[in-house]
Amino acid sequence: MFNDFLQGSSLWTPIWLTLRLAALTSLGLLIVGTPLAWWLARTRSRLKTPIEAIVALPLVLPPTVLGFYLLIALSPQGAIGAPWLALTGSTLAFSFSGLVIGSMLYSLPFVVQPLQNAFEGVHTSLLDAASLLGAPPARRFFSIVAPLSVRGFITALTLGFAHTVGEFGVVLMIGGNIPGQTRVLSIAIYDHVESLEYGHANVLSIGLLVFSFLILSLIYSLNRRWRIVPTANR
Amino acid sequence: MTTLLELKNIECRYGQQVAVRDLSMHVKQGSLVCLLGPSGCGKTTVLRAIAGFEPVVHGEIVLDDKIISRPGYSLAPECRHVGMVFQDYALFPHMTVEANVAFGLRGLSMASRRDVTARMLEIVGLSGLGARYPHELSGGQQQRVALARALAPRPTLILMDEPFSNLDVDMRERLSGEVRDILKNQGATGILVTHDQHEAFALGDQIGVMHEGKILQWDTPYNLYHEPVSRFVADFIGQGIFLRGTLLTPDTVQTEIGIIKGNRAYDWPPGAQVDLLVRPDDIVHDDHAPMRAEVIHKAFKGAEIMYTLRLPTGSKVFSMFPSHHDHAIGEKVGIKVEADHLVAFRA
Numbered sequence: 001m002f003n004d005f006l007q008g009s010s011l012w013t014p015i016w017l018t019l020r021l022a023a024l025t026s027l028g029l030l031i032v033g034t035p036l037a038w039w040l041a042r043t044r045s046r047l048k049t050p051i052e053a054i055v056a057l058p059l060v061l062p063p064t065v066l067g068f069y070l071l072i073a074l075s076p077q078g079a080i081g082a083p084w085l086a087l088t089g090s091t092l093a094f095s096f097s098g099l100v101i102g103s104m105l106y107s108l109p110f111v112v113q114p115l116q117n118a119f120e121g122v123h124t125s126l127l128d129a130a131s132l133l134g135a136p137p138a139r140r141f142f143s144i145v146a147p148l149s150v151r152g153f154i155t156a157l158t159l160g161f162a163h164t165v166g167e168f169g170v171v172l173m174i175g176g177n178i179p180g181q182t183r184v185l186s187i188a189i190y191d192h193v194e195s196l197e198y199g200h201a202n203v204l205s206i207g208l209l210v211f212s213f214l215i216l217s218l219i220y221s222l223n224r225r226w227r228i229v230p231t232a233n234r
Numbered sequence: 235m236t237t238l239l240e241l242k243n244i245e246c247r248y249g250q251q252v253a254v255r256d257l258s259m260h261v262k263q264g265s266l267v268c269l270l271g272p273s274g275c276g277k278t279t280v281l282r283a284i285a286g287f288e289p290v291v292h293g294e295i296v297l298d299d300k301i302i303s304r305p306g307y308s309l310a311p312e313c314r315h316v317g318m319v320f321q322d323y324a325l326f327p328h329m330t331v332e333a334n335v336a337f338g339l340r341g342l343s344m345a346s347r348r349d350v351t352a353r354m355l356e357i358v359g360l361s362g363l364g365a366r367y368p369h370e371l372s373g374g375q376q377q378r379v380a381l382a383r384a385l386a387p388r389p390t391l392i393l394m395d396e397p398f399s400n401l402d403v404d405m406r407e408r409l410s411g412e413v414r415d416i417l418k419n420q421g422a423t424g425i426l427v428t429h430d431q432h433e434a435f436a437l438g439d440q441i442g443v444m445h446e447g448k449i450l451q452w453d454t455p456y457n458l459y460h461e462p463v464s465r466f467v468a469d470f471i472g473q474g475i476f477l478r479g480t481l482l483t484p485d486t487v488q489t490e491i492g493i494i495k496g497n498r499a500y501d502w503p504p505g506a507q508v509d510l511l512v513r514p515d516d517i518v519h520d521d522h523a524p525m526r527a528e529v530i531h532k533a534f535k536g537a538e539i540m541y542t543l544r545l546p547t548g549s550k551v552f553s554m555f556p557s558h559h560d561h562a563i564g565e566k567v568g569i570k571v572e573a574d575h576l577v578a579f580r581a
Contacts, residue, residue, distance in 0.1 A: 123322070123324065125320045125321075125322055125324035126324050126326060128285070128287060128311070128318070128320070128324065129318065129320060129324040129326075129383075130326075130337070131286075131310070131311040131312045132285060132311050132312070132314070132316055132317060132318050132338075132384075132389075133312075133317075133337050133338030133383070133384075133387065134312050134338055134340055134387065135312060135337070136310075136312055143337075144326060147328045148327070148328055
């Protein structure tokens with residue numbers, strides 16, 4: 001019976017679903033988070049502080065609070081759910097797409113903050129120099145800012161991915177427990193424990209534990225040792 | 235020579251604070267000028283306004299007969315064809331020296347980019363270092379790379395923001411002379427901003443002395459030193475002290491060191507109280523002179539010694555003696571006045 005579990009879909013479907021969710025979430029956050037982090041790093045606007053606070057909210061809010069409001073927004077009558085329903089004909093709440101949206105909000109600070117830190121470390125005079133040498137904004141970003149922020153990008157992507165893998169509360173609130181749709185690893189573990197299948201829960205939990213440990217070790221070793229940019233003259 | 239750059243009554247602000255007020259200046263094609271002033275006088279703001287990093291709230295900037303800045307409009311820096319050498323050099327740390335210099339050379343073929351880069355490195359004396367990274371170079375070498383990078387696209391105008399301030403004194407003097415030669419050979423038009431008058435003297439054909447957002451005097455180094463138009467310029471440029479005196483005739487002043495006659499006339503009434511500028515080179519050592527002064531401080535400068543002397547009346551003056559005139563502190567020495575430039579301000 002345990003061997004059936006190790007080979008069966010009840011083990012591999014949640015793993016595959018979780019990896020897909022984490023990959024899509026990190027990719028989406030890279031697209032949304034990069035301009036946001038860039039703006040936060042450079043702006044002198046009064047909106048900077050409130051926006052920074054909003055971005056950091058998922059760090060302190062219980063996932064249930066975030067999940068509760070997301071559930072309302074994603075419902076077929078909600079601010080996001082209704083137009084989505086009209087556009088695609090499907091509902092967002094208790095769907096994989098809904099989970100991606102929820103995870104992106106939940107993991108936002110884990111992507112935006114490392115990127116913002118990296119961008120803030122790029123001296124303004126480098127950008128000024130590049131613009132006087134004829135580089136328009138896009139070239140300034142891709143040839144100066146991006147290469148100097150590689151470590152920030154790697155940290156952001158890894159943390160965003162890992163944090164999404166470890167998500168539980170938000171999924172429980174807005175995703176439920178639909179196999180292949182919203183039954184991610186953390187939910188599957190919870191489910192196994194509820195059904196007193198401790199062996200199954202143990203396999204998945206050890207997997208997550210090792211994965212998380214490896215990811216964090218990777219980030220710390222990157223931050224300590226790997227220097228794409230020599231820092232001697234900065 | 236035609237006027238290349240003109241600033242017409244520009245004003246720049248940071249929030250409510252006025253950094254530059256009603257400032258006008260002309261820069262002729264092929265000339266090198268300096269904006270000299272203490273920190274916070276607005277000189278860097280002027281440079282940043284010319285580069286397009288700061289907007290003007292009043293007036294306009296005209297480069298090559300084209301308005302590049304006026305209130306509500308600012309041509310993007312990347313479209314100005316202006317080069318700049320930054321105080322921290324701003325070399326791209328992830329690129330080699332070669333890639334740094336070639337950064338501004340877009341729209342050229344690979345071969346001609348390589349040629350121009352090689353030639354620029356040769357001009358600044360860094361041939362063979364093209365494959366290095368900026369952090370592998372000394373401060374002076376980084377400075378040269380910054381200059382080569384700024385000059386490579388042949389900018390209409392080159393701006394330099396305290397370019398030598400991170401170098402030690404020896405290097406600063408050598409490099410400022412070299413940079414002047416390079417710029418002159420290239421026929422470049424340049425504006426240097428500095429708080430260091432020696433740097434300004436070494437580089438600039440013309441110097442504008444700035445204070446509180448305004449240019450107080452726009453002149454040659456010689457005239458700034460010998461004919462300052464205001465008390466601030468007199469004080470800021472060179473060394474010197476003011477002695478109180480009384481105007482006898484339009485060009486003579488009675489002071490505690492005697493009657494001094496100068497080369498220009500003031501239209502103040504005789505008897506007016508004036509402050510007379512006395513430079514170290516106005517007071518010379520003369521053992522036979524009746525006027526004696528006490529040495530209270532001395533600074534050895536190599537070829538000369540700068541003495542601070544106390545006059546019998548208690549006033550202090552500076553004097554530069556040849557180096558072998560070595561006097562102890564407390565000793566009385568004979569001095570006489572040899573001033574033909576009379577610079578006085580109404581007390």
